Amino acid sequence: MTPGWRNPAKDLVAIASAATTGFFASNTARSQLSYAAQAAIAALRAAGVSAAEVDGIIGSTSPTASEMQQALGIPVVTYFANPPIPFVNQLSAAVAAVHSGLCNVVLAYHASYRLPWNTSASLKDPFRRGGMTGGAGAAVPESVSGSVGYTAWASRYLHEYGGTREDLGLIAINGRSNAANNPAAALREPLTMPGYLDARMIRYPLCILDMDIAVDGADAFVITTAERARDMRLKPVLINAATLGMTSTSSEMQTPSLREHGQQVVVESLKARGDFWIDDCDIYFPYDGFSIIALNWIENAGFCGPGEAGEFLRQHWDSRTNRVLIDGRVPLNPHGGSLSEGASQGSGHIREAVHQLQGSAGDRQVAGAARAIVTAGGFFFNAQGALLRADG
Amino acid sequence: MACEISDEDLIERFPAYAIDHDTKARYRGWLDRVMLVDRCRNCGTWHEPPGPICPLCWSTDTVPTAVGGSGTIHMAIFLHQGPPAEGVDYTTPYPVVVVELDEQAGLRISSTVVGAGNADIVIGRRVRLDWIERGGAPMPVFRLDDADGVRS
Numbered sequence: 348m349t350p351g352w353r354n355p356a357k358d359l360v361a362i363a364s365a366a367t368t369g370f371f372a373s374n375t376a377r378s379q380l381s382y383a384a385q386a387a388i389a390a391l392r393a394a395g396v397s398a399a400e401v402d403g404i405i406g407s408t409s410p411t412a413s414e415m416q417q418a419l420g421i422p423v424v425t426y427f428a429n430p431p432i433p434f435v436n437q438l439s440a441a442v443a444a445v446h447s448g449l450c451n452v453v454l455a456y457h458a459s460y461r462l463p464w465n466t467s468a469s470l471k472d473p474f475r476r477g478g479m480t481g482g483a484g485a486a487v488p489e490s491v492s493g494s495v496g497y498t499a500w501a502s503r504y505l506h507e508y509g510g511t512r513e514d515l516g517l518i519a520i521n522g523r524s525n526a527a528n529n530p531a532a533a534l535r536e537p538l539t540m541p542g543y544l545d546a547r548m549i550r551y552p553l554c555i556l557d558m559d560i561a562v563d564g565a566d567a568f569v570i571t572t573a574e575r576a577r578d579m580r581l582k583p584v585l586i587n588a589a590t591l592g593m594t595s596t597s598s599e600m601q602t603p604s605l606r607e608h609g610q611q612v613v614v615e616s617l618k619a620r621g622d623f624w625i626d627d628c629d630i631y632f633p634y635d636g637f638s639i640i641a642l643n644w645i646e647n648a649g650f651c652g653p654g655e656a657g658e659f660l661r662q663h664w665d666s667r668t669n670r671v672l673i674d675g676r677v678p679l680n681p682h683g684g685s686l687s688e689g690a691s692q693g694s695g696h697i698r699e700a701v702h703q704l705q706g707s708a709g710d711r712q713v714a715g716a717a718r719a720i721v722t723a724g725g726f727f728f729n730a731q732g733a734l735l736r737a738d739g
Numbered sequence: 740m741a742c743e744i745s746d747e748d749l750i751e752r753f754p755a756y757a758i759d760h761d762t763k764a765r766y767r768g769w770l771d772r773v774m775l776v777d778r779c780r781n782c783g784t785w786h787e788p789p790g791p792i793c794p795l796c797w798s799t800d801t802v803p804t805a806v807g808g809s810g811t812i813h814m815a816i817f818l819h820q821g822p823p824a825e826g827v828d829y830t831t832p833y834p835v836v837v838v839e840l841d842e843q844a845g846l847r848i849s850s851t852v853v854g855a856g857n858a859d860i861v862i863g864r865r866v867r868l869d870w871i872e873r874g875g876a877p878m879p880v881f882r883l884d885d886a887d888g889v890r891s
């Protein structure tokens with residue numbers, strides 16, 4: 348592959364605002380649309396943008412862009428899309444649409460919702476029985492498609508490198524300690540290693556705390572040209588680079604190895620097309636829809652070698668706050684990640700990056716945060732990443 | 740021969756599987772207790788999952804071809820819960836393995852392992868294909884190959 352790297356949109360498209368409803372690990376008496384609309388209105392108000400100024404809508408699984416346009420009474424749009432998740436798909440679509448002139452001001456959002464495929468409790472709510480069926484994998488126990496594939500590769504990871512479940516547990520504990528300072532997070536009680544090891548096993552070697560927590564809630568974003576964002580209410584967050592990565596053998600079973608999948612494509616693309624990497628970032632967001640994904644991202648990003656993530660986390664563990672601080676400085680998923688804030692498909696990671704870079708992250712604020720790396724998605728069909736930096 | 744049953748009957752025999760024109764030959768093979776994997780007649784490579792063309796040479800001459808059924812456990816997990824299925828009781832964690840077939844490096848299929856304790860179902864163990872019945876239709880499974888030991 349000779350990509351001929353280009354990045355003409357570099358720093359020219361910005362996230363003007365981000366907002367969340369917060370996340371709830373219980374079946375609330377609300378629709379998915381109500382969360383998406385609430386987050387959208389909060390993001391638009393934060394940026395000082397009216398419905399009439401929005402001319403692009405980028406949705407996700409549900410509600411669709413057209414449903415959102417109707418719900419918010421957005422008069423006219425010239426661009427809309429409903430890309431798949433995780434959320435760098437939405438971010439990438441926004442960069443392309445804004446930079447090309449398809450539209451000027453994008454409303455992008457993702458609403459998480461507890462559904463029968465991700466929580467058995469949702470079967471008891473008749474208003475949740477419709478909805479999407481994706482993510483459940485196949486209907487037979489012998490299949491490793493869908494989310495089961497991550498458990499299969501976790502078994503391979505532990506086998507190849509002689510790792511232990513404690514390595515995975517460090518990701519869960521780090522997220523939980525960070526979530527303690529995040530009012531939006533679904534799970535905030537402290538987690539210890541014995542507590543992690545005692546948690547209910549779902550598919551060995553992964554227990555329930557290795558899997559993101561199904562939630563109700565939404566995040567929304569206003570994305571526009573950097574120039575226009577500078578005239579809005581908050582400090583713009585510039586999209587220095589965004590990318591998706593996929594390889595030809597991307598199915599769960601045929602993925603060649605943990606060193607040959609979409610994550611390597613993402614890392615190469617971001618390093619070639621962006622202006623900073625791990626040595627000069629202030630916050631790192633390794634996606635943690637499953638704990639094993641985060642370990643693999645940390646290794647593939649270059650923080651340490653293959654199989655060394657557990658040891659790396661122990662070396663950089665801050666015992667005072669019971670979490671990772673790389674070189675005593677750089678936190679991982681300071682909002683708690685998908686394991687503790689909630690299964691936001693990466694929208695939570697990006698929203699937290701925006702708030703950190705705008706200096707509005709409250710008790711979690713990383714002093715002087717100027718650059719964030721988000722590496723989202725897993726091994727198979729959906730690795731992706733973005734470099735975000737504060738304006739000025 | 741099972742290949743003579745109608746498409747409607749084939750779907751009815753395997754209600755838990757999504758069967759389409761690319762995968763129908765696999766399940767007709769199951770009815771005959773033969774594991775068929777797509778092989779390109781032009782370049783000789785094997786491909787999973789079944790598809791309409793060879794990804795390497797773009798030949799449409801990909802033919803469902805019987806495999807020997809021997810391989811090595813590449814990944815192994817144990818389900819403490821999962822979808823309901825006849826003969827599957829999750830009170831003992833249910834083993835699911837991804838097996839790399841001897842035909843070609845990286846050519847993998849998944850199923851369970853029968854006739855072995857979970858402690859013996861480990862990555863690197865040699866296995867061979869066998870067949871059981873589920874819902875009145877044959878289903879491929881693996882057995883540990885006692886004649887062989889553990890490979891890496």
Ligand SMILES: [Zn+2]
Nearest residue numbers: 779782793796
């Ligand atoms: Zn071929």
